[in-house]
Amino acid sequence: MSHHLPVLLVVIPLVAAPFAALVNRPRVSWAIALGSAWWAFLAAFALLRQVMADGPIHYALGDWAAPYGIEYVVDPANAWVLLIVGMIAAVVTPYALLSIEREVPDARIPLFYAAFILCMTGLLGIAITGDVFNVFVFLEISSLSAYALIALGRDRRALTASYQYLIMGSVGATFIVIGIGLLYVMTGTLNMADLAQILPELEPNRTIPVAFTFLTVGITLKLALFPLHLWLPNAYTYAPSAVTAFIASTATKVAVYLLLRFFFTIFGASFSFGEMQLDKVLMPLALVAILTMSIVAIYQDNVKRLLAYSSVAQIGYMVLGISLASALGLTAGILHLFNHALMKGALFMAMGCVMYRVGSVRIERMNGLGRAMPWTMAAFVAGGLSIIGVPLTVGFISKWYLIQAALEQGLWPVAVVVLVGSLLAVVYVWKVVEVAYFRDLDADVDIREAPLSMLIATWALVLANFWFGIDASATTGVARRAAEVLLGVGS
Amino acid sequence: MIGLGLFNYWVVIFLMMVGFYTLIARGNLVKKIIGLNIFQTSVFILYITMGKIAGGTAPIFVQGEQEVVYSNPIPHVLILTAIVVGVATSALGLSLVVRINEAFGTIEEDEIEDTAL
Numbered sequence: 001m002s003h004h005l006p007v008l009l010v011v012i013p014l015v016a017a018p019f020a021a022l023v024n025r026p027r028v029s030w031a032i033a034l035g036s037a038w039w040a041f042l043a044a045f046a047l048l049r050q051v052m053a054d055g056p057i058h059y060a061l062g063d064w065a066a067p068y069g070i071e072y073v074v075d076p077a078n079a080w081v082l083l084i085v086g087m088i089a090a091v092v093t094p095y096a097l098l099s100i101e102r103e104v105p106d107a108r109i110p111l112f113y114a115a116f117i118l119c120m121t122g123l124l125g126i127a128i129t130g131d132v133f134n135v136f137v138f139l140e141i142s143s144l145s146a147y148a149l150i151a152l153g154r155d156r157r158a159l160t161a162s163y164q165y166l167i168m169g170s171v172g173a174t175f176i177v178i179g180i181g182l183l184y185v186m187t188g189t190l191n192m193a194d195l196a197q198i199l200p201e202l203e204p205n206r207t208i209p210v211a212f213t214f215l216t217v218g219i220t221l222k223l224a225l226f227p228l229h230l231w232l233p234n235a236y237t238y239a240p241s242a243v244t245a246f247i248a249s250t251a252t253k254v255a256v257y258l259l260l261r262f263f264f265t266i267f268g269a270s271f272s273f274g275e276m277q278l279d280k281v282l283m284p285l286a287l288v289a290i291l292t293m294s295i296v297a298i299y300q301d302n303v304k305r306l307l308a309y310s311s312v313a314q315i316g317y318m319v320l321g322i323s324l325a326s327a328l329g330l331t332a333g334i335l336h337l338f339n340h341a342l343m344k345g346a347l348f349m350a351m352g353c354v355m356y357r358v359g360s361v362r363i364e365r366m367n368g369l370g371r372a373m374p375w376t377m378a379a380f381v382a383g384g385l386s387i388i389g390v391p392l393t394v395g396f397i398s399k400w401y402l403i404q405a406a407l408e409q410g411l412w413p414v415a416v417v418v419l420v421g422s423l424l425a426v427v428y429v430w431k432v433v434e435v436a437y438f439r440d441l442d443a444d445v446d447i448r449e450a451p452l453s454m455l456i457a458t459w460a461l462v463l464a465n466f467w468f469g470i471d472a473s474a475t476t477g478v479a480r481r482a483a484e485v486l487l488g489v490g491s
Numbered sequence: 492m493i494g495l496g497l498f499n500y501w502v503v504i505f506l507m508m509v510g511f512y513t514l515i516a517r518g519n520l521v522k523k524i525i526g527l528n529i530f531q532t533s534v535f536i537l538y539i540t541m542g543k544i545a546g547g548t549a550p551i552f553v554q555g556e557q558e559v560v561y562s563n564p565i566p567h568v569l570i571l572t573a574i575v576v577g578v579a580t581s582a583l584g585l586s587l588v589v590r591i592n593e594a595f596g597t598i599e600e601d602e603i604e605d606t607a608l
Contacts, residue, residue, distance in 0.1 A: 133569055140576045147583055156594035160603055163520065163587045170527055170580050171514065177534055177573060184566065185541045 006059040006072040009043040013121040021114035029110040037093040041086035048079040067191035073130035077482035081127040081257040095457035096242035103240045119145040150239040161234035168231040175218030182211035223255030226289035236308035241352030249341035264486035273325045282323035289316030294424035330483035332401035339394035346461040347383035353450035368441030384429035393469040499540040506533035518600040542566035
């Protein structure tokens with residue numbers, strides 16, 4: 001049983017999804033989704049512990065040996081990503097029950113949960129597989145179900161947001177397929193470990209750099225790196241609240257992992273950053289993302305859209321860490337994957353609670369909400385502190401490592417940009433705080449605290465923000481190991 | 492003639508650019524999907540072409556013959572998967588267009604932007 005854990009992690013949710021669609025009872029579908037999410041969480045946790053103790057796990061699907069068969073490989077880097085996806089799904093599903101009953105028509109709820117499970121399955125699959133074409137297949141499973149989930153939003157603009165995401169996402173995925181095809185043509189293999197071995201031995205040629213470029217553009221489109229982020233703000237704004245919380249904390253993280261896997265494991269750091277000089281492209285884009293997107297976030301009146309722009313800025317931090325291409329920079333980037341999932345999850349879930357009671361997340365509707373919904377807004381403030389990077393929150397830990405990594409290479413302007421980004425975050429978080437705490441409640445509205453199940457889920461993530469902010473030894477330990485594996489030292 | 496041996500690859504590039512241009516330049520949501528389809532089709536041809544070996548036969552074992560050249564079946568099989576994905580994407584995209592038409596009364600991008608305000 002435990003030997004088959006890597007494949008069961010993916011297969012059990014995959015099999016559960018059609019059942020969730022077929023039972024046609026909203027609550028039963030939800031229960032199936034809950035079971036799948038917690039299964040993924042616990043299995044990912046077990047895998048991470050096993051990997052940290054005994055080293056990488058290789059699992060040959062159907063006993064067809066790699067490189068001919070498809071192989072699942074679990075090492076600290078992807079076990080970490082699996083845990084993020086599982087954890088966020090496990091927290092969001094209990095939260096989704098009431099939130100989705102309010103925001104999605106009853107008849108569509110079973111389909112909603114089926115798509116939700118499929119989306120999670122796809123994300124888990126991308127992270128766990130050791131075969132590049134398999135990556136594409138899982139990528140499309142997660143993307144197609146994500147388009148469907150976003151289109152279920154109440155606002156009709158959810159449809160156009162989903163359509164826009166579909167077009168851009170498909171272009172990104174097709175670019176990735178072209179890249180994979182060109183790699184295959186040069187090496188004759190699709191297995192990641194095999195590719196990593198064959199690629200450095202090839203004579204200098206033009207095909208591999210072209211493949212590299214296609215993959216870079218395709219993946220950065222998926223992870224919404226500035227200026228390829230255009231699909232993201234609308235998609236996050238108009239999707240149902242629970243979907244936003246899930247996708248914002250997982251989908252882009254998995255794409256960042258994919259970037260790491262391709263650049264470091266498959267092409268190797270010396271090719272990506274030495275020969276192709278990728279850092280000279282990624283670093284300016286990341287810095288521009290941090291500054292401009294934080295500024296754009298300040299001017300938003302819809303708080304979900306505000307948080308969406310802030311997400312693009314936060315992706316800038318992750319990519320910045322990667323572009324430093326040092327052990328410390330990578331550790332910071334990988335750490336921020338987890339930390340950003342915790343804080344953005346908490347923030348979007350707090351906004352979901354507001355949506356549940358107020359029916360809107362526009363800032364002018366939040367007058368005095370600090371008094372009407374104290375727990376929800378407190379969760380928002382706590383998440384906001386984490387985004388800013390106040391000590392004792394996870395945001396501080398990521399930024400601390402990021403600044404250290406920048407200073408290690410003498411890049412003090414980069415460290416300054418990180419700090420300026422934090423200050424801009426103060427401005428956009430304060431915007432909400434001011435309205436919620438320093439204005440009077442609108443007299444004509446009767447608003448109560450959000451339901452307990454939604455609050456508990458939100459606060460679980462908020463407390464995790466502080467827990468891993470105060471005692472970061474576990475998270476930094478895994479992140480450092482993951483960085484070492486990706487850079488090929490130790491492992 | 493130089494490059495004629497790479498005829499298929501020229502076709503790939505041509506189709507890729509036609510599809511990509513349509514996808515970007517057209518404001519009609521259905522035409523965008525058509526552009527996406529052409530774009531994806533070019534990738535199908537790219538994969539199929541690279542699996543073909545000059546003089547190669549279908550990869551079915553020929554008994555008794557020693558020196559048979561077989562084409563590589565793997566890119567063909569891979570692209571079967573990609574075709575399925577392409578069909579699913581088009582279906583989802585077109586069904587979104589249907590719902591957009593119901594919600595906005597138009598499938599022209601600029602008109603949707605006008606009504607959304």
